[in-house]
Amino acid sequence: MPETSTYAAAVRAALDLLLRHDDRVFLAGEDIGVYGGAFGVTDGLLASYGADRVRDTPISEDAIAGMAVGAAITGLRPIIEMQFSDFVVNAMDPIVNQAAKLHFMYGGKVEVPLVLRAPGGGGTGAAAQHSQSLEAWFAHVPGLKVALPSTVQDACDLLLAAAADPNPVIVLEHKLLYKTEGPFTLPASPNEVTEPLGRARVTRPGTDLTIVGYSIMAARALEAAELLAQQGIDAAVIDLRSVRPIDHDTVRASVTKTGRLLVTHEAPQSAGVGAEVITGVVESDALDYLLAPVERVCGLEVPMPYARELERSVIPQVDDVVAAAERLMKA
Amino acid sequence: MSDFQRDPRSTPEPVLTNMWRIRKFEEALEELFARGMLHGTMHLSIGQEATAEGACGALQPGDYITSTHRGHGHTIAHGGQPMLMMAELLMKDTGYCRGRGGSMHIADVASGNLGANGIVAGSMTIAAGAGLTQVMKQTGRIVTCFFGDGAANEGSFHEAVNLSAIWQLPVVWLCENNQYGMSMAQELSTAGGSVAARASAYGIEGVAVDGNDVFAVHDAVAAAAHQARSGGGPTIVECSTYRYRGHSKSDRNLYRTQHEIDEWRDERDPIARYEHRLETEGLLTVSDIDRYRRVAADDIRQAVQEALQQPDATTTDLAESAYA
Ligand SMILES: Cc1ncc(C[n+]2csc(CCOP(=O)(O)OP(=O)(O)O)c2C)c(N)n1
Numbered sequence: 142m143p144e145t146s147t148y149a150a151a152v153r154a155a156l157d158l159l160l161r162h163d164d165r166v167f168l169a170g171e172d173i174g175v176y177g178g179a180f181g182v183t184d185g186l187l188a189s190y191g192a193d194r195v196r197d198t199p200i201s202e203d204a205i206a207g208m209a210v211g212a213a214i215t216g217l218r219p220i221i222e223m224q225f226s227d228f229v230v231n232a233m234d235p236i237v238n239q240a241a242k243l244h245f246m247y248g249g250k251v252e253v254p255l256v257l258r259a260p261g262g263g264g265t266g267a268a269a270q271h272s273q274s275l276e277a278w279f280a281h282v283p284g285l286k287v288a289l290p291s292t293v294q295d296a297c298d299l300l301l302a303a304a305a306d307p308n309p310v311i312v313l314e315h316k317l318l319y320k321t322e323g324p325f326t327l328p329a330s331p332n333e334v335t336e337p338l339g340r341a342r343v344t345r346p347g348t349d350l351t352i353v354g355y356s357i358m359a360a361r362a363l364e365a366a367e368l369l370a371q372q373g374i375d376a377a378v379i380d381l382r383s384v385r386p387i388d389h390d391t392v393r394a395s396v397t398k399t400g401r402l403l404v405t406h407e408a409p410q411s412a413g414v415g416a417e418v419i420t421g422v423v424e425s426d427a428l429d430y431l432l433a434p435v436e437r438v439c440g441l442e443v444p445m446p447y448a449r450e451l452e453r454s455v456i457p458q459v460d461d462v463v464a465a466a467e468r469l470m471k472a
Numbered sequence: 473m474s475d476f477q478r479d480p481r482s483t484p485e486p487v488l489t490n491m492w493r494i495r496k497f498e499e500a501l502e503e504l505f506a507r508g509m510l511h512g513t514m515h516l517s518i519g520q521e522a523t524a525e526g527a528c529g530a531l532q533p534g535d536y537i538t539s540t541h542r543g544h545g546h547t548i549a550h551g552g553q554p555m556l557m558m559a560e561l562l563m564k565d566t567g568y569c570r571g572r573g574g575s576m577h578i579a580d581v582a583s584g585n586l587g588a589n590g591i592v593a594g595s596m597t598i599a600a601g602a603g604l605t606q607v608m609k610q611t612g613r614i615v616t617c618f619f620g621d622g623a624a625n626e627g628s629f630h631e632a633v634n635l636s637a638i639w640q641l642p643v644v645w646l647c648e649n650n651q652y653g654m655s656m657a658q659e660l661s662t663a664g665g666s667v668a669a670r671a672s673a674y675g676i677e678g679v680a681v682d683g684n685d686v687f688a689v690h691d692a693v694a695a696a697a698h699q700a701r702s703g704g705g706p707t708i709v710e711c712s713t714y715r716y717r718g719h720s721k722s723d724r725n726l727y728r729t730q731h732e733i734d735e736w737r738d739e740r741d742p743i744a745r746y747e748h749r750l751e752t753e754g755l756l757t758v759s760d761i762d763r764y765r766r767v768a769a770d771d772i773r774q775a776v777q778e779a780l781q782q783p784d785a786t787t788t789d790l791a792e793s794a795y796a
């Protein structure tokens with residue numbers, strides 16, 4: 142019998158499991174201890190595991206990430222939190238120049254098993270410096286993996302998979318999803334999740350078109366598919382779950398059946414992950430099955446504005462996905 | 473290659489031999505570079521041998537170092553194999569990094585050399601993290617982080633030293649102040665003038681020593697290492713030294729005078745000074761000194777010969793090499 146949980150509690154459950162089962166695991170980040178994290182994700186973990194393993198850090202993103210690299214290459218399994226994903230900008234050297242490269246640069250003789258969690262995305266009225274979706278930056282860097290859970294179960298499972306991975310993994314959680322509820326089965330141990338990172342999931346089968354999204358847009362795509370069904374349009378929905386690596390095979394297989402492709406993400410369209418997903422289709426045999434030009438439903442090319450209606454207009458909504466799907470069906 | 477806990481007074485043989493190995497290694501690099509056998513650029517530490525050797529000689533087996541772009545000396549002093557480092561520079565598959573890293577990324581993590589780094593101050597936060605591992609696993613080991621005078625003006629310096637102080641991490645912050653960060657003189661780049669003096673802002677100890685005096689470096693690092701190992705937290709040890717060669721291969725030396733270079737080399741050379749003291753204090757005979765110099769030169773010559781025989785770096789598994 143699956144129970145239900147919130148997305149935030151599922152992340153916390155995964156952290157709890159990891160801390161309980163592996164004494165090399167520790168958490169570090171700003172205000173993750175007694176405060177419980179800016180979004181309450183680590184609430185209660187300090188009481189269970191103590192200040193050594195649930196480490197409040199100074200406001201030093203560079204040091205948090207660099208420290209994690211040093212700890213990871215000497216035998217610990219750090220799981221660090223950036224309070225907002227926007228602040229990774231202050232930690233780009235340790236993430237991009239160090240964590241991503243050491244394994245390769247040192248001739249394969251070292252592993253960097255660290256997980257960096259960060260809340261991303263907009264819709265909270267926090268404006269331009271607290272609302273970004275920066276996954277494409279990291280997806281562009283060989284040596285990193287990037288996962289984005291859209292469901293409660295994945296909020297736990299992708300984090301467990303990230304922690305099991307010997308490479309540095311960025312897990313971008315979505316702020317608007319933290320309070321969402323969904324079915325949840327707590328694994329008995331971290332090893333119970335055996336699926337490696339990089340597998341997409343067909344969250345709704347369909348025959349008329351394929352909608353590919355991730356993070357909150359995978360959830361909105363499902364909502365859009367329900368509305369489309371009322372008009373007799375049968376949309377398949379794929380939750381990418383990981384944007385590096387990208388599971389092109391699952392997308393191609395679906396497009397081969399539907400002949401129509403719509404890709405959606407909250408991040409701006411230009412040089413975004415969507416372009417890579419589409420390229421994965423057009424450079425394969427699946428191209429021959431396309432019946433119409435592909436559609437993208439992505440964030441507007443502006444920094445995130447503050448005012449509610451402006452913010453809404455920048456972030457793709459369910460209606461935008463529905464409208465694009467309708468266009469695609471008419472094409 | 474060399475033992476740890478080498479004392480310039482009681483065990484001068486490995487100390488002097490190592491200093492010569494470092495110099496001979498880099499002189500060999502210059503020659504190979506001139507013959508077109510190396511690729512890219514490199515940063516030589518000729519003139520700075522006392523800091524690398526003095527510091528690493530004060531460590532114990534299992535202790536870690538992090539290194540810099542100017543790191544050949546650190547690797548040799550930490551017990552790395554010149555042959556494997558030379559093989560790396562000669563683009564060989566058996567080099568430390570299989571030809572993927574080169575001069576700026578020599579590492580031997582298994583033996584505690586956490587790696588040279590192409591990013592100025594890039595290893596400072598890594599050193600803090602390695603220090604945290606020693607605390608959490610209660611290993612009794614410490615981390616020595618080499619960094620330059622230029623690195624002390626990076627934000628990472630502040631974040632790493634601050635973290636090490638509030639968490640009382642077992643780290644020795646070893647500043648090799650060779651007077652310049654590329655072309656910028658330390659007195660122009662560094663507010664307050666002293667890196668060691670910054671320690672007081674973090675509530676930790678800072679000591680400034682003559683970095684061309686292997687005794688002084690050894691003693692300062694031994695004390696700092698002892699303090700770190702016994703839970704007393706980090707220390708900044710600032711070693712004043714000088715690089716004779718250009719910053720890298722593109723340097724035209726427009727920011728300093730030949731007179732200044734000559735003065736450091738002729739009057740304050742760390743190896744010549746050490747030899748002089750060994751001789752005048754009766755710690756070694758002149759013939760011993762000559763012998764160790766020859767041993768070092770032979771070691772490096774042999775390392776070059778062996779490295780040249782190694783198989784070339786291969787593209788065979790390159791595309792799969794970014795991930796573990
Ligand atoms: C973040 C960063 N900025 C600039 C450089 C280019 N650079 C490489 S070494 C160097 C000088 C560093 O000076 P210092 O720390 O004193 O070390 P030294 O070269 O004197 O040994 C510079 C500017 C770099 N590699 N990384």
Ligand SMILES: [Mg+2]
Binds near residue numbers: 621622651652653
């Ligand atoms: Mg310098």
